[in-house]
Amino acid sequence: MTQFNEMYHGTEVRIPYARLQDWIATMPQELRSLKQAEAEALFRRIGITFAVYGEGGDPDRLIPFDMFPRVFSGSEWARLERGIKQRARALNAFLVDVYGRGEIIRAGRIPGRLVYQNADNCRTPSGVSYMLESREIMMRMFPDIFRENRIEPVDTYSEKLRRTLASVAPAKCNGEPTVVILTPGHFNSAYYEHSLLADLMGVELVEGQDLFVDGEYVYMRTTEGPQRVDVIYRRIDDAYLDPLCFRPESMLGIPGLMDVYRSGGVSICSAPGSGVADDKAVYTYVPDMVRFYLGEEPILRNVPTWQCGRPDDLAHVLANLPELVVKEVHGSGGYGMLVGPKAAKEEIERFRAKLAEDPANYIAQPTLALSTVPTFVEEGVAPRHVDLRPYCLVGERIELVPGGLTRVALKEGSLVVNSSQGGGVKDTWVLAE
Amino acid sequence: MLSRTADNLYWIARYMERADTVARLLEVGSRISLLPSAQGYRSEWDSLLQATGMAHAFAKKHGEPVQRAIETFLFFDRDNPSSIASCITAARENGRIVRTALTTQVWDALNTAFQELRGLEGTKRSSMDLSRLTDWTMRHAAMVRGSIDATLLRNDGFNFLNIGYYLERGDNTARLMDVKYYVLLPRVDFVGSGLDNYQWTTLLRAMGAQRAFHWAYGGDVTAAKIADFLICNPQSPRSLATCTAGLVNHLSRLAKAYGRATEAQDKARNLVSGIETATVEAIFDEGLHEFLTRYITDAAELATAIHNAYLGGEMR
Numbered sequence: 025m026t027q028f029n030e031m032y033h034g035t036e037v038r039i040p041y042a043r044l045q046d047w048i049a050t051m052p053q054e055l056r057s058l059k060q061a062e063a064e065a066l067f068r069r070i071g072i073t074f075a076v077y078g079e080g081g082d083p084d085r086l087i088p089f090d091m092f093p094r095v096f097s098g099s100e101w102a103r104l105e106r107g108i109k110q111r112a113r114a115l116n117a118f119l120v121d122v123y124g125r126g127e128i129i130r131a132g133r134i135p136g137r138l139v140y141q142n143a144d145n146c147r148t149p150s151g152v153s154y155m156l157e158s159r160e161i162m163m164r165m166f167p168d169i170f171r172e173n174r175i176e177p178v179d180t181y182s183e184k185l186r187r188t189l190a191s192v193a194p195a196k197c198n199g200e201p202t203v204v205i206l207t208p209g210h211f212n213s214a215y216y217e218h219s220l221l222a223d224l225m226g227v228e229l230v231e232g233q234d235l236f237v238d239g240e241y242v243y244m245r246t247t248e249g250p251q252r253v254d255v256i257y258r259r260i261d262d263a264y265l266d267p268l269c270f271r272p273e274s275m276l277g278i279p280g281l282m283d284v285y286r287s288g289g290v291s292i293c294s295a296p297g298s299g300v301a302d303d304k305a306v307y308t309y310v311p312d313m314v315r316f317y318l319g320e321e322p323i324l325r326n327v328p329t330w331q332c333g334r335p336d337d338l339a340h341v342l343a344n345l346p347e348l349v350v351k352e353v354h355g356s357g358g359y360g361m362l363v364g365p366k367a368a369k370e371e372i373e374r375f376r377a378k379l380a381e382d383p384a385n386y387i388a389q390p391t392l393a394l395s396t397v398p399t400f401v402e403e404g405v406a407p408r409h410v411d412l413r414p415y416c417l418v419g420e421r422i423e424l425v426p427g428g429l430t431r432v433a434l435k436e437g438s439l440v441v442n443s444s445q446g447g448g449v450k451d452t453w454v455l456a457e
Numbered sequence: 458m459l460s461r462t463a464d465n466l467y468w469i470a471r472y473m474e475r476a477d478t479v480a481r482l483l484e485v486g487s488r489i490s491l492l493p494s495a496q497g498y499r500s501e502w503d504s505l506l507q508a509t510g511m512a513h514a515f516a517k518k519h520g521e522p523v524q525r526a527i528e529t530f531l532f533f534d535r536d537n538p539s540s541i542a543s544c545i546t547a548a549r550e551n552g553r554i555v556r557t558a559l560t561t562q563v564w565d566a567l568n569t570a571f572q573e574l575r576g577l578e579g580t581k582r583s584s585m586d587l588s589r590l591t592d593w594t595m596r597h598a599a600m601v602r603g604s605i606d607a608t609l610l611r612n613d614g615f616n617f618l619n620i621g622y623y624l625e626r627g628d629n630t631a632r633l634m635d636v637k638y639y640v641l642l643p644r645v646d647f648v649g650s651g652l653d654n655y656q657w658t659t660l661l662r663a664m665g666a667q668r669a670f671h672w673a674y675g676g677d678v679t680a681a682k683i684a685d686f687l688i689c690n691p692q693s694p695r696s697l698a699t700c701t702a703g704l705v706n707h708l709s710r711l712a713k714a715y716g717r718a719t720e721a722q723d724k725a726r727n728l729v730s731g732i733e734t735a736t737v738e739a740i741f742d743e744g745l746h747e748f749l750t751r752y753i754t755d756a757a758e759l760a761t762a763i764h765n766a767y768l769g770g771e772m773r
Binding site for chain 2 (some may be wrong): 068069071208215219220222223228229230231233234244245246247248
């Protein structure tokens with residue numbers, strides 16, 4: 025299996041990583057251990073911890089932090105940025121269309137069943153706090169490498185987010201809009217992130233119980249009485265937003281919220297229903313959306329993806345199962361997936377049966393999709409697989425911070441980067457040109 | 458500020474103050490156990506349990522009040538909601554919920570206490586003196602309090618924290634005195650006896666006020682002087698006078714900031730004037746127990762009024 029190591033081109037060190045070569049070469053082992061311990065102490069002290077669903081155990085577990093950064097040159101990033109923004113524009117157009125006239129479906133570019141079956145699914149872009157805190161910690165521990173390299177700052181994110189949220193305030197709002205972040209509460213594994221963003225933006229962090237609907241508006245309960253809320257940046261799923269509309273047993277939501285939303289009394293970000301775009305099967309159509317809505321050629325290629333719901337694709341997937349990664353369409357957190365080259369025979373056979381039973385529930389991708397970046401491991405430095413999660417904000421304008429969350433699979437050869445399954449995070453650098 | 462946030466702040470303060478009081482009680486207990494005493498120290502330990510209001514729960518779990526079991530019960534036991542471990546964990550959890558309303562230093566103080574607590578819980582119990590545990594608790598309580606004073610904005614959140622502190626502290630002072638009066642002094646003819654005075658000194662020690670008392674009054678320790686010190690004297694940091702004045706101060710600041718007074722302000726003013734006009738003679742005439750019971754009830758009503766006005770988030 026060939027894999028791309030982002031630091032090297034053959035035996036040459038690629039330019040963005042040039043200075044890091046000296047940095048690791050001159051770092052003694054003791055210093056490295058010391059710094060690693062310091063980083064962990066900092067994470068713990070700040071309180072960025074992570075609870076793994078369904079495992080019990082330590083609720084204050086740390087996500088492993090790898091000090092070896094992942095680096096993009098300015099021009100590499102510029103291309104990525106154009107591509108990401110292009111996808112964002114297309115997806116935005118798609119959401120407007122899907123909940124409106126549905127032209128892309130009528131034009132036969134996307135099968136309607138995909139969209140309408142899955143319209144209840146939404147994920148929120150978690151992890152941005154790791155991007156922000158990893159950077160803070162790296163700058164604190166290694167000021168020298170920041171002086172030597174010119175690295176674009178990422179701490180503009182919160183300001184961009186605040187502006188984006190204010191820009192979508194409903195027409196009924198006069199004056200400075202009141203923005204809040206809606207969290208499921210402090211037992212949620214991403215609670216730290218919610219509170220960090222609230223703090224950085226200077227907005228209230230509310231739970232469902234803090235909000236109530238009265239007439240045409242939503243209010244929060246404050247020590248000075250009810251205060252009207254204009255924009256809700258929600259970090260809870262659609263299904264929990266409004267017990268009158270979705271799950272009646274939801275304790276997290278606000279009864280009547282959807283009525284106020286529909287009548288334009290409050291804006292909700294991401295808009296209810298936008299989760300349809302997260303769907304892994306819909307994902308495969310993003311290049312088609314770019315062509316359909318924007319009339320442009322996609323700048324970024326999708327990872328080649330086979331839709332197991334299509335008979336041809338399914339045949340290909342079944343024939344090549346040991347080489348492929350198979351994922352559930354709705355899956356997240358790296359659960360319920362098959363990594364063909366790493367899997368035992370029985371597991372592959374188990375997936376074969378699953379695929380036969382409900383093919384439309386799965387997609388498959390080649391395993392070489394993830395590149396590697398040098399990573400600190402027990403024996404020194406070794407390549408490990410990474411992915412990239414950029415954070416794109418779509419409001420009046422489309423904005424992207426230069427950086428993102430790089431997740432790394434710390435086990436040798438592993439392709440599973442999810443923090444719930446032993447993945448870690450790295451600081452992600454974009455060099456200024 | 459969100460009502461829920463104000464509520465969390467208020468409870469951070471109450472829990473930290475409670476942890477501090479429990480540590481002081483434990484310290485007194487261990488001190489008494491080192492001294493020869495006419496009655497033996499077991500009844501003293503029992504009275505300390507009475508002071509925390511947890512005697513019943515302890516008896517149910519452990520039976521006889523044995524020192525080691527009491528120490529564990531008051532410091533480590535998570536089943537005891539007033540144990541130091543429970544209080545610090547609850548304070549830190551409340552802090553985690555309202556991270557945005559705290560400065561980094563305050564959060565750091567809360568979180569460090571919690572992380573170190575986990576270390577203590579993992580340490581062999583026999584390798585830790587009780588004095589180390591009580592010192593540790595008082596130090597962290599002071600660090601949280603100090604970082605609040607030193608770094609927090611003087612906004613409504615600061616007022617809610619202080620309201621929590623003063624309510625809890627006044628309540629603790631009143632209960633400690635009441636326990637002394639009712640439990641330590643089984644018969645009224647003990648009043649003025651040597652035993653009586655020794656126990657009053659113990660009480661002062663529990664309040665960390667023994668030396669302060671001598672500076673303020675001099676001469677013999679008498680019940681009247683101590684009651685004056687712990688109830689009427691505005692110089693004493695734990696006196697009811699100080700606690701109620703603090704409540705009035707912070708509630709007035711809230712009323713001013715919000716441009717609106719509530720039932721809570723009225724109740725606080727009544728509480729303070731009840732203390733200000735009281736003299737030691739009048740208090741002993743009424744009966745110390747009756748006076749303290751009245752204070753505890755009034756303070757609880759004030760807490761309810763504060764909840765209704767600010768923390769409960771009722772729709773108005």
